[in-house]
Amino acid sequence: MAKNKALVVGATGIIGSYILEHLSSLEQWDAIGVARTVPQKQADRYISLNLLNREELREALGKIKGITHIFYAAYQDFPAHSKEQIDVNTSMLANIVQSVEETSGALERVILMQGAKVYGVHLGKFKTPAKENDPRHLPPNFYYNQEDFLRIYQAGKSWSWTILRPDVVAGVSIGNPMSIAMVIAVYASISKELGLPLRFPGKEGAYRALAQFTDASLLARASAWAAVQEHTAFEIFNITNGDLFRWESLWPKVAKYFDMDAAPIQTISLSELMPLQKETWMSMIKKYDLLPTPYEKVAAWPFGDFIFGCEYDVISDTTKAKQFGFHEVVDSEVGLIAVLDELRKQKLIP
The missing domain is CATH 3.40.50.720 (NAD(P)-binding Rossmann-like Domain)
Known part of the structure; x- marks a missing residue:
């Protein structure tokens, strides 16, 4: 063949x-x-x-x-x-x-x-x-x-x-920052390093709207x-995971994964504030023996601002793919945790 x-x-x-x-x-x-x-x-x-x-x-x-x-x-x-x-x-x-x-x-x-x-x-x-x-x-x-x-x-x-x-593709891509998992992981890791609780950085409406991953x-x-x-x-x-979630349900589980306290929403601009954390991240690379990825390539902060700023439901209908024969689904919570585990395994985050 x-x-x-x-x-x-x-x-x-x-x-x-x-x-x-x-x-x-x-x-x-x-x-x-x-x-x-x-x-x-x-x-x-x-x-x-x-x-x-x-x-x-x-x-x-x-x-x-x-x-x-x-x-x-x-x-x-x-x-x-x-x-x-x-x-x-x-x-x-x-x-x-x-x-x-x-x-x-x-x-x-x-x-x-x-x-x-x-x-x-x-x-x-x-x-x-x-x-x-x-x-x-x-x-x-x-x-x-x-x-x-x-x-x-x-x-x-x-x-x-x-x-x-x-x-909203979730996965591991070294040096390519267009992953919501990397945005979450680096934001959480830096917050924890600074002794902060994990605050949802987006808007109130986005925290409660329906969202999806692929x-x-x-x-x-x-x-x-x-x-x-x-x-x-x-x-x-x-093509999406086939389920939906709200950040208000998922975010506390992300905090638990990083062994952090979850705190109330604090809407910030990741694009403005996270580039200022470069020195903290560089010190964490040495402290935790992380893969020395340039800070500019570890996470796409404007992408994070967009995802966490959508104050409306984002839902794609996947019926057609199922009708044509593709029936696979992924539990988005389980899938995100698996990606975070892989980021740790590859020494991209502590």
């Missing part, structure tokens, strides 16, 4: 790293990670590519024969709604798809990652539960440009695409599933 050959683009990010790891564990897959900076650990799994350089892409990919699948989870950060955010992120996707198509001759499926921002979660209260066929919000939104590229460019060709929409391991398994099913071609799926 011929193996599928996957190119995982954005392979050092929280989504791509889990997809690469999962595919590499499966006999029916050969997987290659694409990143600008190749990690020293297991460097043979990766290639370094500039997704904005078409000539470089064609030359490098021309040496890799038979790519059947592209898992696309790359992103470059720019100011929201900016022309740069749209142009760069759309161009990166277009360049890799076109280059693989030109050099592989075996492309079967492109799996594109989006997120709940496709529904306008970043703009304010929106219709919930969000369904895959909900109408778009008023643009701009770079997800729309990427999706439109796939729809238009693929027309009449032999390969297909599938789009997955996770939300476990990174579950998303990797969903990606492998969606990539090979004939009936998932040209379909879009919300």
Whole structure:
């Protein structure tokens, strides 16, 4: 039986790293990670590519024969709604798809990652539960440009695409701060080091609203599933853990995990205050023999401010994925604690 050959683009990010790891564990897959900076650990799994350089892409990919699948989870950060955010992120996707198509001759499926921002979660209260066929919000939104590229460019060709929409991905990603688990873990660890109780740093409404996670391991398994099913071609799926929670219930359990007292809400700007804790964190690296990750890369504080500032329910309907055959669920509380355990195991937090 011929193996599928996957190119995982954005392979050092929280989504791509889990997809690469999962595919590499499966006999029916050969997987290659694409990143600008190749990690020293297991460097043979990766290639370094500039997704904005078409000539470089064609030359490098021309040496890799038979790519059947592209898992696309790359992103470059720019100011929201900016022309740069749209142009760069759309161009990166277009360049890799076109280059693989030109050099592989075996492309079967492109799996594109989006997120709940496709529904306008970043703009304010929106219709919930969000369904895959909900109408778009008023643009701009770079997800729309990427999706439109796939729809238009693929027309009449032999390969297909599938789009997955996770939300608030929880996992371990060294040097990539876009993980709510890292935001929580570093904030809690520093608070404890300073002798403080664990206060929810967000807004009152967010503390009581319904929220959701997507476990990174579950998303990797969903990606492998969606990539090979004939009936998932040209379909879009919300992928979350399948349950909901409120921070008012989860936060005291986080405090207990760190052996801290839980205290009343104190709404602060993590973006403003947490960068000022760099010296404390650097001293903790030495004190607890932690992995010396640059403080600027341990947690995305603006991301934390956004998640803890959503004073409205954030719910994605996952019925469609179940109807199409993906039935896995994860208890979000159990999943978060498992990620925190892994952060400790890898010496990323005390």
